[in-house]
Amino acid sequence: MNKIWLIIQREFLTRVQKKSFLITTILVPLIFPAIIGVLVYIMKKEAESAKADTVQVVDESGKFVFENTKRYNFVPLSLSIDKAKDAYKQTKDFALLYIPPFDINKPEGMVIYTKENPSIEKVGGLESILQDRIRDLKLEAYKIDKETLKSLKVSINLKQINISDTGEEKSSNSGILYGLGFVLGILIYMFVLVYGIQIMQGVIDEKTSKIVEVIVSSVKPFQLMLGKIIGIASVGLVQFTIWIILITVLSSGVLGYFGLKMPQKQAMEEVVKQVGDEDVKQAMDQQNQQINEVLGNLSQIPFGKIAFVFVFYFMGGYLLYGALFAAVGSAVESMQESQQFQFPITLPLLIGYFGLFMFILRDPHGPVSFWLSIIPFTSPVAMVGRIAFDVPTWELILSMVLLIGGFLFTTWIAGRIYRVGILMTGTKVSWKVLAKWFFMKS
Amino acid sequence: MDALIAKNVTKVYSEHKALDNVSLTIPEKTIFGLLGPNGAGKTTLIRIINQIINSDSGEILIFGEKLKPNHIEIIGYLPEERGLYKKMKVGEQLLYLAQLKGLSRKDAMARIKIWLEKFEIKDWWHKKVEDLSKGMAQKVQFISTVLHEPKLIILDEPFSGFDPVNAQLITEKILELKENGSTIIFSTHRMETVESLCDHIALINKSKKILEGPKKQVKEQYRSNTFLIEHRGNHFTLPSEKYEVKSQTRIEEDLFSTTLKAADGIKGNQVIKDLIDITEVYSFQEKLPTMADIFIGLVKADGDDALRKHLQEV
Numbered sequence: 001m002n003k004i005w006l007i008i009q010r011e012f013l014t015r016v017q018k019k020s021f022l023i024t025t026i027l028v029p030l031i032f033p034a035i036i037g038v039l040v041y042i043m044k045k046e047a048e049s050a051k052a053d054t055v056q057v058v059d060e061s062g063k064f065v066f067e068n069t070k071r072y073n074f075v076p077l078s079l080s081i082d083k084a085k086d087a088y089k090q091t092k093d094f095a096l097l098y099i100p101p102f103d104i105n106k107p108e109g110m111v112i113y114t115k116e117n118p119s120i121e122k123v124g125g126l127e128s129i130l131q132d133r134i135r136d137l138k139l140e141a142y143k144i145d146k147e148t149l150k151s152l153k154v155s156i157n158l159k160q161i162n163i164s165d166t167g168e169e170k171s172s173n174s175g176i177l178y179g180l181g182f183v184l185g186i187l188i189y190m191f192v193l194v195y196g197i198q199i200m201q202g203v204i205d206e207k208t209s210k211i212v213e214v215i216v217s218s219v220k221p222f223q224l225m226l227g228k229i230i231g232i233a234s235v236g237l238v239q240f241t242i243w244i245i246l247i248t249v250l251s252s253g254v255l256g257y258f259g260l261k262m263p264q265k266q267a268m269e270e271v272v273k274q275v276g277d278e279d280v281k282q283a284m285d286q287q288n289q290q291i292n293e294v295l296g297n298l299s300q301i302p303f304g305k306i307a308f309v310f311v312f313y314f315m316g317g318y319l320l321y322g323a324l325f326a327a328v329g330s331a332v333e334s335m336q337e338s339q340q341f342q343f344p345i346t347l348p349l350l351i352g353y354f355g356l357f358m359f360i361l362r363d364p365h366g367p368v369s370f371w372l373s374i375i376p377f378t379s380p381v382a383m384v385g386r387i388a389f390d391v392p393t394w395e396l397i398l399s400m401v402l403l404i405g406g407f408l409f410t411t412w413i414a415g416r417i418y419r420v421g422i423l424m425t426g427t428k429v430s431w432k433v434l435a436k437w438f439f440m441k442s
Numbered sequence: 443m444d445a446l447i448a449k450n451v452t453k454v455y456s457e458h459k460a461l462d463n464v465s466l467t468i469p470e471k472t473i474f475g476l477l478g479p480n481g482a483g484k485t486t487l488i489r490i491i492n493q494i495i496n497s498d499s500g501e502i503l504i505f506g507e508k509l510k511p512n513h514i515e516i517i518g519y520l521p522e523e524r525g526l527y528k529k530m531k532v533g534e535q536l537l538y539l540a541q542l543k544g545l546s547r548k549d550a551m552a553r554i555k556i557w558l559e560k561f562e563i564k565d566w567w568h569k570k571v572e573d574l575s576k577g578m579a580q581k582v583q584f585i586s587t588v589l590h591e592p593k594l595i596i597l598d599e600p601f602s603g604f605d606p607v608n609a610q611l612i613t614e615k616i617l618e619l620k621e622n623g624s625t626i627i628f629s630t631h632r633m634e635t636v637e638s639l640c641d642h643i644a645l646i647n648k649s650k651k652i653l654e655g656p657k658k659q660v661k662e663q664y665r666s667n668t669f670l671i672e673h674r675g676n677h678f679t680l681p682s683e684k685y686e687v688k689s690q691t692r693i694e695e696d697l698f699s700t701t702l703k704a705a706d707g708i709k710g711n712q713v714i715k716d717l718i719d720i721t722e723v724y725s726f727q728e729k730l731p732t733m734a735d736i737f738i739g740l741v742k743a744d745g746d747d748a749l750r751k752h753l754q755e756v
Contacts, residue, residue: 006541014530210525214586217492217519218542423494425523436456441498 003219004227011202011231016238025239029246037254053094053122058084061101064133071125088113097126104137177388178361184310185356185385192317192349192380195236196325200338202228203329203422212422221419225330226411229322233315309387312400317380320407321349327414330421331429331437352378356385364389374399376406413438443506445470445594445625446491451500453486460486461497462649468627468642470505473620475640475657476629477733479741482646484629485522488596491627492519504594515544518592522599522629524583526571532582533567536589543590550589557585561611576603584612588619595619598629613639633734643733647741661730668703668729669713676700678720684708685716701729 015021052073057066058081066074077084081098088096096113112118112126139149203225206212215224328341352372359368364386372382373391379399383391420437427433446468453461461483468474478484489495491502493514502509504516526535533554540550558564561581571579580603588595597616601609616639620626628640636643636657643660645653653660668688676690676698688701704713710728717723731739 003542006538010538014527205528209528210521210523211527213494213521213523214519214525214539214583215542216494217517217521218514218539423489440456 004223004230007219007224007227008231008234011228012234015198015232015235021235021239025242026246029243029250032247033250033254036251037257040254054091055126056084056088056091056093056096057099058096059099061099063102063104063137064099064130066129069129071122072129085113094118094122095126099130104134104141107134177364180306180388181356181361181364181385184306184387185353185360185381188310188314188317188384189349189353189356189381191236191240191314192321193346195232195318196321196346197342198232198235199229199322200325200329200342201335202232203326203418204332204335204338207330207422207425208333216422221422222415224422225323225326225415225418229319229326233318233322236318306387309396310384313380313384313403316376316400316403316407317349320376320380320403320410321345323407323411323414327417327421327434330418331424331434333425337429348375348377349381352381355382360385364391370395374402376403379403379406416440443470444468444503445472445505446627447503448487448491449501449503451487451490451497451502453483453490453495453497459649461490463500464646464649464651465500466644466651466654468625470625471620471623472641473616473626473628473639475636475643476627476646477631477636477643477737478646479631483649484646485598487646488519488521488598488627488629491596492517512544515590516593518543518587518590518595520583520587520595520597520600522602526579526583526586528570528572530571531567532569532571532574535571536582536586539586540589543592545590553589553591554585557589560615561585577605577608580604581608584615588615592624594625594627596627596629599631600628601630601632601635633732633737636733645737645740652740653736657733660736661733664731664736665728666703666731667706667708668701669710670725670727670729671700671702671717672724672726673698673700673717674722674724676721680716680720685713697724 052068052071054073054075057064057074057076058079059076060081066072066076068074075093077087079087084096084098094114095118098111098113100109102109107130110130112123136146206215206224212224219227324345328338328345331341332338355368355372355378359366360372360382363369369382369386372378373386374395376399380403383396383399387396416438417434420440421429421434424437444467446466448464448466451461451464452459464483464487476484476487486495490497491504491509493509493511504513507513530538536554537547537550540554541547545553555564558566563578563581566574566578566582571582574582584600587597600612600616604612616626628635630636640657642656643654644651655663672693675696680687680702684705686703688703690698690700693699702713710726714723714726717726
C-alpha cells in the first residue's frame with residue numbers, strides 16, 4: 001500500500017512540475033474569459049458606433065409615411081428621381097430609395113441606390129419596412145382595422161411542470177437541462193480520452209526506457225499500474241478544479257468589468273425609457289415573469305446531486321477506460337503501434353458520445369437512452385448527460401453499481417495483460433497474443 | 443549458510459520449457475557466475491528469484507527462508523534491459539527507487555550522498571538523466587541497485603556500456619561489496635570476467651543446469667592431463683604407451699613448443715623426469731582448460747564425454 005502511494009506521488013509530482021502542465025492549466029481558463037471579453041468588447045463598440053443610416057426617399061406612389069427607426073433615418077424628397085440621383089451623389093447618405101407608383105396587389109419597380117454594396121441585413125431591414133407597410137395597406141383594403149389586427153396576435157409560452165409519482169409538481173425547463181447534459185457529457189468524454197491517453201503514454205515510456213524491470217523487481221506490476229492510473233487521475237482532478245475556479249472567477253470578472261446585466265432585461269429597460277407605452281410595460285412584466293421562471297427552474301435543479309453524480313462518473317469512467325489504456329500501453333512499444341487497439345477500446349465511449357446527441361438529449365427516458373446510461377462502457381457519458389432530466393433513483397443506483405463492477409472487471413483484465421506485456425519486447429502484438437497473455441498463469 | 447538454494451525449479455511458457463528442473467546452491471559471500479548462452483533460461487531464473495514471475499514448480503530458499511514478498515528488500519537487481527526515467531533528476535530518481543525498496547526517505551538521502559561521493563559525481567544530483575551519457579547513466583543505475591545494501595545482488599551483464607576505466611571502478615565496488623558480506627550473482631557472457639571474479643559457477647543450457655561448482659573444482663574436473671612444454675631440440679621419442687604428442691611448433695631455430703598428453707595417473711613431476719633425460723626443458727606448465735573452453739565445449743558438445751573430447755582437442 002505504501003508503495004502504491006510512492007508511485008502515485010511520483011506520477012503526480014513529475015507531471016505537475018512540468019512546464020506544459022503549468023501552461024495548459026493557466027492558459028485554458030484564460031481562453032474562455034478572453035473570448036467572452038473580446039466578443040463583449042466588439043459588441044459594445046459596435047452598439048456605440050452604430051448610428052442610424054440616412055435613407056433619402058423619392059416616393060412617387062404617395063402611399064408611404066416613413067417613421068424614423070433606430071436603424072434608419074428617412075429623408076423624404078420631392079424631386080424627380082433623376083434629380084434626386086444627382087443630388088444623392090453629392091451627399092454622404094447611405095442610400096436613395098425610389099418608390100414608383102404601384103398596384104398594391106403587384107408591388108414592383110422599387111429600387112435602392114447606394115454607393116457601396118450594402119449588407120444583406122440593411123437591405124433586408126428596408127424590405128421588411130416596405131412589406132409591413134404594403135401589408136397594412138392591403139388589410140385596410142380588406143377593411144380590417146388595426147385594433148382587430150392587434151387582437152389577432154397571440155403569444156404562447158408553455159410552462160413545463162413535471163408531476164412525480166408522489167404527486168409533487170416541479171416546473172422545469174428543457175432548454176437548461178439540454179445545455180447542462182450537453183456540457184457535462186462532453187466534459188466526461190474529453191477527460192477520459194485525454195487522461196486515458198496520458199496513462200498509455202506513461203506506460204509506453206516506462207517500457208521503452210526499460211526502467212520497468214527495475215521497478216517490478218520492487219513492486220508488483222499491478223501496483224505499478226494502479227499507482228499510475230490513480231496518480232494521473234489526481235493530476236486531472238487538480239487541473240480540472242483549477243480550471244473551474246479560474247474560469248468562474250475570470251469570467252465573472254470580465255463580465256463585471258463591462259458592467260453587463262442580463263441582456264434581455266437591459267434591452268427592455270431601454271425600450272421602456274424610450275416610449276413608456278402601456279403595452280410595452282405589460283410585455284416587460286411578462287418578460288420579467290419569464291426570467292423569474294427560468295431562475296426558479298434553475299433553483300429547482302438539484303445541483304448538489306448533479307455534482308456528485310458528475311464526479312462519480314468522471315472517476316468511474318476514467319478508471320474503467322484508464323485500465324484498458326494501461327493494458328494497451330503495456331502491449332505496444334510506440335504510440336503508433338497503439339493505434340490499432342486504441343480505436344476498438346474507445347469505440348464504446350464514442351457510442352456513448354453520439355448517443356448523447358442522438359438519443360439522450362432528445363429523448364432522455366427512451367429505451368436507448370436507458371440502456372446507454374446503464375451499460376458501464378457508455379454510462380459515464382450517457383448518465384451524466386441524462387442526470388439533469390430526473391433519472392429514477394433505481395436506475396441511477398443500478399448504473400453506478402454496474403460501473404463499479406465494470407471498472408473492477410476492466411482493471412482485472414488489464415492487470416493480467418499488463419503483467420506480461422510490460423516485460424515483452426519485440427513481439428508482434430495482436431488480439432490473439434493479448435488473449436494468450438490474459439490466460440497465461442502467473 | 444547458503445544465500446540461495448533453488449530446488450527443482452521449472453517454468454513452462456506455452457511454447458517451450460524455459461527452466462527444466464533446475465537446482466542450484468549459491469554459498470554466502472561468494473561471487474557466483476550464472477553462465478549460459480542466450481535464451482538458455484538465465485533471465486527466467488533471475489526473474490523468478492526477483493518475484494517478477496512465478497515458477498510453475500520447485501522452490502527457492504533465500505538465506506534458508508522460502509521466497510516471500512519482503513525478500514525483495516534484501517535483493518538488489520540490475521537487469522540486462524535496464525533504464526531510468528529520462529525526465530527525472532538523478533537525486534530524485536535514486537530517492538524514489540530506494541524508497542520502493544523499503545528505505546526511509548532520510549536513510550535513502552544519506553546513502554545516496556555517500557555513493558555519489560564514492561563515484562565522485564556529487565554535483566549530479568540535479569542533472570536530468572536524459573542529459574547523462576550512457577556510461578554516466580550506468581553509474582547511476584549501479585548505485586540504484588546497491589543503495590539499500592542488499593545481501594543478495596544480482597547483476598545481469600553489469601559491464602555493458604562501461605569503458606575500461608569505469609569497468610575497473612565497478613569491479614572494485616563489486617569486490618568491496620563482497621568484502622562487506624554481500625553475495626553476488628553474476629550473469630554474463632564475458633568469460634574473462636568469470637575467470638577473474640567468480641568463485642562459483644553454474645552453467646545453464648537449453649533450460650537445464652549442466653554444470654555447477656567452485657570454479658577451481660570445475661577446472662580440475664575438466665583437466666585432461668595435458669602439458670605445455672618449451673624445449674630445445676626435438677630429436678627424442680617418448681614411450682607411446684605413456685605419452686601422446688598432440689602438437690609441436692617451432693618457436694625459433696631449435697626452440698620448440700610441444701603439447702603433450704600424458705596417460706591417466708602420470709603426474710607432472712613424472713613428466714618432467716621423463717623429459718629432462720632426453721631434451722633441454724625451458725618451461726613447463728599444465729594446461730588447464732579456460733572457462734571459455736569449458737563453456738563453449740559444453741554448449742556445443744551437448745554432453746560430458748563429448749566435452750572431454752573437445753577439451754583434449756583444443
